[in-house]
Amino acid sequence: MEEAKQKVAVIKIGSSTLTTADGQADQMFLADLAHQVWRMRNKGWGVVIVSSGAIPCGLRTMGLPIKRPKDMPTVQAAASVGTRVLLAAYDQAFSPYSILTSLVLLTRRDTADRNAYLHARDTFLRLIELGVVPIVNENDTVSVEQIKFGDNDTLAALVACLIGADRVVIMSDIDGLYTANPQTNPDAEIIRVVDRITPEIMQGASGAGSSVGSGGMVTKLTSARVLGAAGISLVICHGRAEEVIVRSLEDEPRIGTLFSAHEPRHEITPRKLWIALGNSTKARITVDRGAAAALLGHGKSLLAAGIKHVDNDFDEGDVLDVIDMDGFVIARGLAKCSSEGLNKDSGVVIHRDELMVFE
Structure with a gap:
């Protein structure tokens, strides 16, 4: 045995x-x-x-x-x-x-x-x-x-x-x-x-x-x-x-x-842990309900199209909190662009591989 x-x-x-x-x-x-x-x-x-x-x-x-x-x-x-x-x-x-x-x-x-x-x-x-x-x-x-x-x-x-x-x-x-x-x-x-x-x-x-x-x-x-x-x-x-x-x-x-813990266990990569358990974020990004659902339920990256509001300027590589429409932090991740670049780029703002989702 x-x-x-x-x-x-x-x-x-x-x-x-x-x-x-x-x-x-x-x-x-x-x-x-x-x-x-x-x-x-x-x-x-x-x-x-x-x-x-x-x-x-x-x-x-x-x-x-x-x-x-x-x-x-x-x-x-x-x-x-x-x-x-x-x-x-x-x-x-x-x-x-x-x-x-x-x-x-x-x-x-x-x-x-x-x-x-x-x-x-x-x-x-x-x-x-x-x-x-x-x-x-x-x-x-x-x-x-x-x-x-x-x-x-x-x-x-x-x-x-x-x-x-x-x-x-x-x-x-x-x-x-x-x-x-x-x-x-x-x-x-x-x-x-x-x-x-x-x-x-x-x-x-x-x-x-x-x-x-x-x-x-x-x-x-x-x-x-x-x-x-x-x-x-x-x-x-x-x-x-x-x-x-x-x-x-x-x-x-x-x-x-x-x-209590979730079952089954999620595999959390070292990089995601580093992001999730960091002690400082540069900005809070509010996303619409569709984007929140895509992050929470479908394992998607965060796209610029789903963002409703940004509360502070940030640069590429900064840690960001992702907020739903009710003001609750649902994820934390690394920015792939600056806040200034949001208006110029409709692509990925936080890639799924660098996004820790709090379920």
Whole structure:
């Protein structure tokens, strides 16, 4: 009988979950994390951890205020120092279980090129096969705006798609997705399961909640849409909840919000992932209902004839959001022409091969 494929989870841990108020890696939290990972590995799960926390750890070690610096050199210096501190903390937590950890630092450049993407995938899969728990972070020491992921929610989604994970768990300082902002609306209720991310859900998303993190609910929902298309489920939950990893992977008892995955999985190319999970778009293009239907249901390219409105100037090669007539982002892609060229060319504006459709 053929051996069952090992299930793989990507666990993203936010800075506010991993570190204390004074910028230290929380060793009690990490000890409990390691114990839960050990338990789930014994149940057949491979685990990859996408970890924030290097910058606050580095700031504390250097004696600087525990607040994300505004200048890039200080951010990068803190990341350089903090990565060493953070990895030592992980090693200390996992060593009692004889679990090896490794460090994988990535930039968008490492995943935009197909060959680099495939090498990164093979490395991850081999580490998992060898029983290692990779600790992944953006390479903040060398990243600049053009090659940054922007936040680790995005990075976790990309890693999950890269290795064909079964589930992503985002451990954050929020309990999950609510019907409204629970900080301002006492009637807000948590949504336990989301089968489809609607325009109403996107409109209700709020911004980042902590001073040391960089990701908000909008980026989490964008990641959820890409993961869903790739056939990967996502749980967003509070990182300090009891038995958080065990409950997130076993769904019993339910924790946080589960975003279910589409079946069958869609094949998402490295280039489409790079486009879809980028952190900046230059313009929003509104398309008519016929064009939206062609993109969503028939795998077509976007033609100039289907465009109703453009909200900003753009150049060839810029990343564009494609909006339907109801104002909902349905796709993201690379422009094959400039906004000025739209009036001169009635051909393809975004080719299907460079268009990520959010279904």
